[in-house]
Amino acid sequence: MESLLRRGGTVRVLDDLSTGRRENLAALAGPRCELIEGSVRDLRLFREAMEGCGRVFHLAASVGVALITARPAECLRNNLEGTQNLFDAVTAQRHPPRVMLFSSSEVYGKSSRVPLREDEELVLGPTSVPRWSYASAKIVGEFQALAAHRARGLPVTVVRCFNTCGPRQLSAYGMVLPRFLEQALRGQRLTVYGDGRQTRCFSDVADVVEQVLLLEGHPAAAGEVFNVGNDEEISILELARLIVEISGSRSEVVNVPYPSGYGPQFEDVPRRVPDLTKLRAYLGNTPETDLRTLIERTLRGHRADPARAAGAAAPPV
Numbered sequence: 001m002e003s004l005l006r007r008g009g010t011v012r013v014l015d016d017l018s019t020g021r022r023e024n025l026a027a028l029a030g031p032r033c034e035l036i037e038g039s040v041r042d043l044r045l046f047r048e049a050m051e052g053c054g055r056v057f058h059l060a061a062s063v064g065v066a067l068i069t070a071r072p073a074e075c076l077r078n079n080l081e082g083t084q085n086l087f088d089a090v091t092a093q094r095h096p097p098r099v100m101l102f103s104s105s106e107v108y109g110k111s112s113r114v115p116l117r118e119d120e121e122l123v124l125g126p127t128s129v130p131r132w133s134y135a136s137a138k139i140v141g142e143f144q145a146l147a148a149h150r151a152r153g154l155p156v157t158v159v160r161c162f163n164t165c166g167p168r169q170l171s172a173y174g175m176v177l178p179r180f181l182e183q184a185l186r187g188q189r190l191t192v193y194g195d196g197r198q199t200r201c202f203s204d205v206a207d208v209v210e211q212v213l214l215l216e217g218h219p220a221a222a223g224e225v226f227n228v229g230n231d232e233e234i235s236i237l238e239l240a241r242l243i244v245e246i247s248g249s250r251s252e253v254v255n256v257p258y259p260s261g262y263g264p265q266f267e268d269v270p271r272r273v274p275d276l277t278k279l280r281a282y283l284g285n286t287p288e289t290d291l292r293t294l295i296e297r298t299l300r301g302h303r304a305d306p307a308r309a310a311g312a313a314a315p316p317v
């Protein structure tokens with residue numbers, strides 16, 4: 001939203017603030033920015049919110065492995081209905097807006113191919129593992145987007161984000177980077193699940209915003225799917241050690257079993273690295289903040305946030 005406002009025009013936000021914080025928007029209160037507090041499950045509200053919009057960025061979703069695993073039915077409903085309502089509301093507009101649909105790298109599931117290309121097979125686990133319900137809902141959204149593009153020429157682009165992080169990201173829904181930072185800052189043990197050899201690539205939200213806005217302005221990107229993010233791979237154990245080093249914490253790094261709330265059949269993604277060839281072919285080289293810089297920037301944000309220091313930045317799952 002801040003990037004959109006900097007580029008001019010007006011921005012309307014539809015958010016139920018279930019995982020966000022009003023303070024993140026407060027600084028921007030002004031005539032060019034409007035917050036409608038409500039859910040994307042409310043089709044009437046969604047339609048009203050979309051009235052007159054030239055561009056729509058659909059990010060609203062229940063996210064985070066901890067949340068999805070704890071409340072799968074509710075999350076599934078939010079994610080499926082929210083996206084269905086998006087397409088219903090878009091269709092109801094006289095001039096359909098440009099749509100950027102936020103999907104997720106989670107759709108690749110357990111695929112062992114590295115790096116992951118957009119046309120890679122999607123390998124999900126069984127329905128008895130609630131985690132895969134999130135990827136399933138995102139996959140349905142992607143099918144809807146591509147069908148709307150093919151059938152009605154809707155200018156929609158799908159972006160698959162890879163572990164996007166930044167100073168405002170909450171830890172309450174399981175996300176590893178803010179969790180480790182908070183543990184390090186409080187002198188608690190950093191809890192590495194399993195052996196910690198699983199890998200991820202962490203992207204700075206500022207880079208992701210820039211890449212998404214460039215794709216949004218690219219006429220040939222409509223009807224396409226893109227990996228968006230950074231391809232610097234690190235194991236979770238190494239990440240924990242790096243966070244301890246950068247924060248100057250005395251915390252210990254420990255290997256622990258997956259939380260009991262994840263269930264006996266919990267499945268993790270062993271390795272996840274994006275292939276950014278397609279993104280670079282469309283956009284050229286875009287800034288990709290290295291992991292150390294991302295951690296330092298996020299750390300400064302955490303230190304400056306009194307709610308986080310008090311452990312009150314987010315509701316529990």
Ligand code: UDP
Nearest residue numbers: 065174175176177179191192193198236268
């Ligand atoms: N993870 C961990 N300790 C934590 C939280 C997460 O070791 O306190 C691991 C988790 O098992 C996974 C990785 O960190 O292998 C990334 O987890 P996250 O939930 O942030 O994202 P995702 O699994 O969706 O990539």
